[in-house]
Every structure is written in C-alpha cells, then in structure tokens.
Amino acid sequence: MPPSAGRRRSEIVAAARELFSEKGYHSASMRDIAERLGLQAGTLYVHIRSKEDVLFEIVDQAADRFLEAVRQARAEAESRGAGPEEALRLAMRSHLRVVAENLDTATVFFHEWKFLDDDRRALILAKRDAYESAIRDLIIQGIESGVFRPVDPRLAGLAVLSLCNWFYQWYSPAGPQSAEDIADAFADLLLAGLLGGPQAAASDEARDGGGTGSPTGGRGRTARRGQRRSAGGSGTSSTVVQ
Amino acid sequence: MPPSAGRRRSEIVAAARELFSEKGYHSASMRDIAERLGLQAGTLYVHIRSKEDVLFEIVDQAADRFLEAVRQARAEAESRGAGPEEALRLAMRSHLRVVAENLDTATVFFHEWKFLDDDRRALILAKRDAYESAIRDLIIQGIESGVFRPVDPRLAGLAVLSLCNWFYQWYSPAGPQSAEDIADAFADLLLAGLLGGPQAAASDEARDGGGTGSPTGGRGRTARRGQRRSAGGSGTSSTVVQ
Incomplete structure (x- = not known):
C-alpha cells in the first residue's frame, strides 16, 4: 500500500x-x-503545486516554531514568577533547542527565505519581526524593572538573536555540549559579561532596583564561582575553563 | 581601448x-x-578557468581580510599597551568593518564556502580556524590576566564570532549606526553584561587580580553610567535607551 x-x-x-x-x-x-x-x-x-510552495512551507513552519518557542518560554517564565534574567535564559534555551532539532530547516530559513515571492516574503518578515520584538520586549522589561543596565534594547536584542541564530553554523549534535548547556553559557555571558571578579559579584547583594526575591537573583554570583546549575535544575552547564 | x-x-x-x-x-x-x-x-x-575558481577567490580573499583585521587589531592593542578588554573591542570593530564594507563577500563567504572542492574547503577551514583561534586567544589572555571571569573560552569566542558574523544578516549602511558604534555596543554588552547597576560598577575598583593601571579599566564604569566614549576616542557610541 x-x-x-x-x-x-x-x-x-x-x-x-x-x-x-x-x-x-x-x-x-x-x-x-x-x-x-x-x-x-x-x-x-x-x-x-510548486517548488516555491515547498520552500514557503519549510520557512513558514520554522518561523512558527520560533514564535511558539518564545511564547512558551514567556509563559513558563510567567508561571514561575521568574525575573527577566530567567525569562531571557528560557527564551535562549527554546531558540537553541529549535535550531538544534532542525538544523536543515534553520539553514533553509536563514539562507533561502529571501527567494520567496514578495507576498510570502512579507509574511515571513512579519513573523521574524514579531519574534525579534518578543526578544526585545524581554530586554525592555529587564531594563524597566531595573535588573538590566539601560542598554540599547534594539542592539541588545540583536545580540541575543546573533548568539542564537549563528548557532546553526557551528552546532553539531555529536559535540560535547547540549543545546541547553550552550544556551545557559551564552545566557550567563550575556547577563554577567566577561568582566568582574568575586568583589563585583558580592556587590550584587546591594544592587538597587528590581529583581528582589527572584530565584535567578543568585545565578550571577553562583556562576562567577564556576558552580552553576541550569535554570530548570535539570543539569549543569560547563562554562568553566577546560 | x-x-x-x-x-x-x-x-x-x-x-x-x-x-x-x-x-x-x-x-x-x-x-x-x-x-x-x-x-x-x-x-x-x-x-x-572556472566558476569555482572565482568562488575560491572571493572566499579566500574574505578569509584573508578577516585574518588581517584581527592581526591589525592585536598589533594596535599591543602598540597601545591596551588590556584584553580593549584588544577584544578593537578586534570586534575590525571584524564588523570588514563585514560592513563587504556585505556581498560576507554573504558568499558564509553561505557558499561549503561548495568548494575538498582541498580548497580545507584551506578555507584552516583560515577560519586560525581566525577563531585568534579571537579565542584574546579571551584566554583576558582570563589569564584576571580581567575576565573564568568562562569557557571556546564558547565565549563563539559568542564574539556570533555577534560579529550574524551582523551581515541585518546591517544596512543606510541604518542609524556605524559599524564602529555597533561594535562598541556589542563589546560593551559582552564585557559588562546586562546585569549590574551602579553598586556593581563601583566594586570594580576593588577587583582582585590583573588589569591594574589598564587604560580600559574605567570603561565598564563609564559605560554603566551611559557616558561612554569609543576606544579610539574617535566618536561616541549610542547604546543608551532611545
């Protein structure tokens, strides 16, 4: 049959x-x-009907998956009462999971979407914009709640997207780290930056504005000691010097 | 004629x-x-001789430009006696300048290099590896001198490359910010992170290990107050909330 x-x-x-x-x-x-x-x-x-129909289906499914991933991450953050740090971390994990599980789709999405006809390209662009806007909103919320520094939310959003999008170019499922581990390491880096030793970390206690009582409030300090746990408690990341 | x-x-x-x-x-x-x-x-x-010869010429020139950019950035950092922060900033500026001035080349480099024959692909891969290694070395130097936290240099290097490489996908020369401004904003973000208010900044004074007397030692603090100047003194970046 x-x-x-x-x-x-x-x-x-x-x-x-x-x-x-x-x-x-x-x-x-x-x-x-x-x-x-x-x-x-x-x-x-x-x-x-046509090869372009298939391209559209692939690209549109990818766009929907990214949108669904950030929607779920935000819903999860909200249900946990998580602060902007954890919301951003969850969003980065979701994004990297989508890419890791769909490497071919990601390649087609990033390289070939521009070959769609005008109407369909506009539709995909609108979904990409919606996604970028959702990421940017996480940054804006972090700034408004006083947890994040007053950075340019557009460029900070683009930084998050760069880390997450470029991933398809180098990630291998056979590699030593899972998408979640890598997302955690990138989130740590973006949140805490490269600078700062134990002294800077200690002063987080005295940080004014927002983030109080957040379960992620201690993450930065823990991370700086190289003894971090993943946000979901499901594993440890490995961003210490090898 | x-x-x-x-x-x-x-x-x-x-x-x-x-x-x-x-x-x-x-x-x-x-x-x-x-x-x-x-x-x-x-x-x-x-x-x-062939279309592939032309592809190789384009991709190989691009690889050489990136290598030359990081070489110049390191030489400039060395001649200034700059610390790892400034060296990383200069490297990111050089990279973004190369992409901004060669958007078509960057697209071909990132999308099409895999279509080279095995020998030529290996040659380009070796140059990409050398470039990535140069970026990673800047991270390692920062960690070893105590200026950077003990992050995973491989992933931190990949973070730098992600920010710099994804740039070709969204940068427009007609946009509001120059490649240098964007490089500075990304460098600030990667160095200082999203977290941390004035209290965290003040404690940089007490940071133990390395970086003492570095002309870039004050950059993080200045950046956190939103009154930053570019590393070269040639302009201001604009990573404040718009």
Missing part, C-alpha cells in the same frame, strides 16, 4: 528541506527531490 | 560576488556573470 497523501507530502517536504539546505533552493530541482524519494518528478505534483 | 586583463578579471570577480550573494553560487551561471558585464560567456574564460 502506498503511503497516505499526507505522509507522502511530509516526505516530499522533508526531502526538500535536506536538499535546499545542502545545495540551496535554486539549484535543488524537483527532479532532485523526486530522485531522493525514488519517485517520478511528475508524482510530486500530485502532492504539491 | 578594452580594460586591462587585471581590471577585467577584477570586474568578473566583482560581478560574481554580487550574483553569488543574490542567487547563490549554484544558480548563478557563467552566462549570468557575462551578461551582467555585457560580455559573451566565452570571453570570461580568457580571464578565469
């Missing part, structure tokens, strides 16, 4: 995802996709 | 750079390159 239409369609999208990631959208042909699945090229058109 | 062979070759590489950036290496044909220059496709082969 041949696979159901729905399953066949998913297989086509999955094969296209791999091929667009490997060769780029323009040079991966419908014939390549069909060959990878052992099908005749004509059969594809029973399930999809 | 037709352009000299050298000039014609440069024109071909420049046209290829634009086309590879716009359409991707695989889908930009030699005919496309010739058309953009108003030439016959056959004429190209007087000047270049």
Whole structure:
C-alpha cells in the first residue's frame, strides 16, 4: 500500500528541506527531490503545486516554531514568577533547542527565505519581526524593572538573536555540549559579561532596583564561582575553563 | 581601448560576488556573470578557468581580510599597551568593518564556502580556524590576566564570532549606526553584561587580580553610567535607551 497523501507530502517536504539546505533552493530541482524519494518528478505534483510552495512551507513552519518557542518560554517564565534574567535564559534555551532539532530547516530559513515571492516574503518578515520584538520586549522589561543596565534594547536584542541564530553554523549534535548547556553559557555571558571578579559579584547583594526575591537573583554570583546549575535544575552547564 | 586583463578579471570577480550573494553560487551561471558585464560567456574564460575558481577567490580573499583585521587589531592593542578588554573591542570593530564594507563577500563567504572542492574547503577551514583561534586567544589572555571571569573560552569566542558574523544578516549602511558604534555596543554588552547597576560598577575598583593601571579599566564604569566614549576616542557610541 502506498503511503497516505499526507505522509507522502511530509516526505516530499522533508526531502526538500535536506536538499535546499545542502545545495540551496535554486539549484535543488524537483527532479532532485523526486530522485531522493525514488519517485517520478511528475508524482510530486500530485502532492504539491510548486517548488516555491515547498520552500514557503519549510520557512513558514520554522518561523512558527520560533514564535511558539518564545511564547512558551514567556509563559513558563510567567508561571514561575521568574525575573527577566530567567525569562531571557528560557527564551535562549527554546531558540537553541529549535535550531538544534532542525538544523536543515534553520539553514533553509536563514539562507533561502529571501527567494520567496514578495507576498510570502512579507509574511515571513512579519513573523521574524514579531519574534525579534518578543526578544526585545524581554530586554525592555529587564531594563524597566531595573535588573538590566539601560542598554540599547534594539542592539541588545540583536545580540541575543546573533548568539542564537549563528548557532546553526557551528552546532553539531555529536559535540560535547547540549543545546541547553550552550544556551545557559551564552545566557550567563550575556547577563554577567566577561568582566568582574568575586568583589563585583558580592556587590550584587546591594544592587538597587528590581529583581528582589527572584530565584535567578543568585545565578550571577553562583556562576562567577564556576558552580552553576541550569535554570530548570535539570543539569549543569560547563562554562568553566577546560 | 578594452580594460586591462587585471581590471577585467577584477570586474568578473566583482560581478560574481554580487550574483553569488543574490542567487547563490549554484544558480548563478557563467552566462549570468557575462551578461551582467555585457560580455559573451566565452570571453570570461580568457580571464578565469572556472566558476569555482572565482568562488575560491572571493572566499579566500574574505578569509584573508578577516585574518588581517584581527592581526591589525592585536598589533594596535599591543602598540597601545591596551588590556584584553580593549584588544577584544578593537578586534570586534575590525571584524564588523570588514563585514560592513563587504556585505556581498560576507554573504558568499558564509553561505557558499561549503561548495568548494575538498582541498580548497580545507584551506578555507584552516583560515577560519586560525581566525577563531585568534579571537579565542584574546579571551584566554583576558582570563589569564584576571580581567575576565573564568568562562569557557571556546564558547565565549563563539559568542564574539556570533555577534560579529550574524551582523551581515541585518546591517544596512543606510541604518542609524556605524559599524564602529555597533561594535562598541556589542563589546560593551559582552564585557559588562546586562546585569549590574551602579553598586556593581563601583566594586570594580576593588577587583582582585590583573588589569591594574589598564587604560580600559574605567570603561565598564563609564559605560554603566551611559557616558561612554569609543576606544579610539574617535566618536561616541549610542547604546543608551532611545
């Protein structure tokens, strides 16, 4: 029995995802996709209208996954009563998890979205903007609550996105650290910075404004001693000198 | 009089750079390159052997520019007797300047280098590794001198590279901030982190180990008050809330 239409369609999208990631959208042909699945090229058109439809589906799914990831991170932070530090950490974990679990999708999303037609590109751009805005809002909340320094929220948001987005270029599932560990290390770095020794850390006690009673309030100090635990308590990160 | 062979070759590489950036290496044909220059496709082969030769030239030039940028930044830091903070800031400025001045090259470098044949890809990988290692060394020096916290130098180096590399995706020369301003803002963020108010800043005075007498020792404190000057004294950055 041949696979159901729905399953066949998913297989086509999955094969296209791999091929667009490997060769780029323009040079991966419908014939390549069909060959990878052992099908005749004509059969594809029973399930999809065009190669661009498939590109859109891949890119749109990716955009939705990122949006859903930050929505979940914010909901989790809210339900825990977490401060902006932990909210940002959770968002970075969610983002890196999405990339780690969808490396081909991330490559297609970042490299090929610009080849969509104008209407669809506008739709993806709107979702990207919504995502960037959600990240920026986390920064703004941290600044307004006095936990973060009064940095430029646009550039700080872009810094978070840079750390999270560039990840697809170097991350390997076979590497020594999980996406969560890396997210924690990046979050620590972005929150506490490179500078500052034990003396600077001690003064966090006296920090004025906001963040009081936050379960993450102690994270910076703990991190500085190199004995950190992940925000979810599910593991330890390994950002000490190797 | 037709352009000299050298000039014609440069024109071909420049046209290829634009086309590879716009359409991707695989889908930009030699005919496309010739058309953009108003030439016959056959004429190209007087000047270049193959499309891959041109790709290699673009990618290899980019790799050399990044290596030269970090070399210059380190030399400048050394000649100024600058500490690791300023050395890192200078390196980030150099990197962002290279990207800002070569946006098409950066796109080709990051997206298309993987399409080189094995030997050439290995050569580019070696240059990328050398670059990453130079950035990581700046982190290690900062840690060893006690100015930086004992973070994981690999991940901290990757954080620097993420901020600097992702830049090609969003930077516009028409935007409100120069590459230098953005580099300074990113360097401030990475050095001082998001956390910490005036109390934390004051304790920098008492920081133990290294960095004493460094001209950049006061930068963190100044930055935290939102009255910062760029490392080179040539301008002000604008990482305050807008």
